[in-house]
Amino acid sequence: MDSLTQAVLGACVQGTLLGRWQGRKALLYGAALATLPDLDVILDYGDAVANMTQHRGFSHALLVLSLVAVLLAWFIRRVRPHPGYSGTRLFLTLWLVLITHVLLDTFTSYGTQLFWPLQSQPVAWSTIFIIDPLYTLPLLLAAILGATFGLRGRLRHWPAMALALSTLYLGFTVAGKQMAESSVAAVLREEGIRPELVFSAPTPFNSLLWRVVIMDEGHYHEAVVGWLDREPPRLVSLPRGAELRPALAESAQHARLQWFSGGALRYDEMEDQLVVTDLRLGMTGFHPFRFPLAERAPDGRWELIDAPERLAANRGNSDRLWQLWARIWNQQPELPLEHWALVLEARH
Incomplete structure (x- = not known):
């Protein structure tokens, strides 16, 4: 999906799981982490075909991202532990921010190499266009409201509701x-x-x-x-x-x-x-x-x-x-x- 969608998806995932303790920062952290898998676009593999077919490769692999989540959770707990939530909750949040990025990519037509380094054919369920405003809008609105008014009271539940709406819409695309x-x-x-x-x-x-x-x-x-x-x-x-x-x-x-x-x-x-x-x-x-x-x-x-x-x-x-x-x-x-x-x- 496009970078904006991936950012607000990550923001809503982290806002849902850690917003109670991190507040607005949860949205920022989630948005930043969710862009990490797509940084492979800066790599040059030698020619245009290689660049196309290597994109969404190792950086989108379930194995690699799970290891990244483990290392990040370990590092954060050592450097800046928080008494409000456990290391398990932190790992789960980081893992979901990364994994939802690549899972959403599999619903597009491009092809995502979830099982790298295995040479299985890339996963492309092709149910959603790479830019779809109806999927992105609930997530974007929840992120904007959370960043503006904070994740307190009822607003704390808005990222979760946005995730539910976007997921229902994704189900509609499968039916289509x-x-x-x-x-x-x-x-x-x-x-x-x-x-x-x-x-x-x-x-x-x-x-x-x-x-x-x-x-x-x-x-x-x-x-x-x-x-x-x-x-x-x-x-x-x-x-x-x-x-x-x-x-x-x-x-x-x-x-x-x-x-x-x-x-x-x-x-x-x-x-x-x-x-x-x-x-x-x-x-x-x-x-x-x-x-x-x-x-x-x-x-x-x-x-x-x-x-x-x-x-x-x-x-x-x-x-x-x-x-x-x-x-x-x-x-x-x-x-x-x-x-x-x-x-x-x-x-x-």
């Missing part, structure tokens, strides 16, 4: 994912499509409208499904470029992207470069993670690029967001997914 995939599954059965992979995620900034990607051998299909839809979703077939994939058989970066994305990749030849797109993130045609992994040699062969860079992301515009907003409430007109996907065939 099930709704979207069930709707698409019925269409797949009717059309006799047996996909390699089905991936679903909410569209930007909301959980009412969902995007479902169905990976096939030569193509992939996309559908948009909303809670208020009355008709079955329409599948839009788009070129996957799978015929270009054999050129990357020896590419370590491509293997890493395959592992990280679960195979939700598209391949395009653009300006004599073979560009690979992670289709899970962003919106149709507007995906932030695109990498040229090979380029044409003078004799026509593909040569792998040793240290690929990420292409600049085209994040769309306000008109696209308004179209998404309108689609939440009305199934017609359908979104122009075919037109949006054409953006992937041009540099941006």
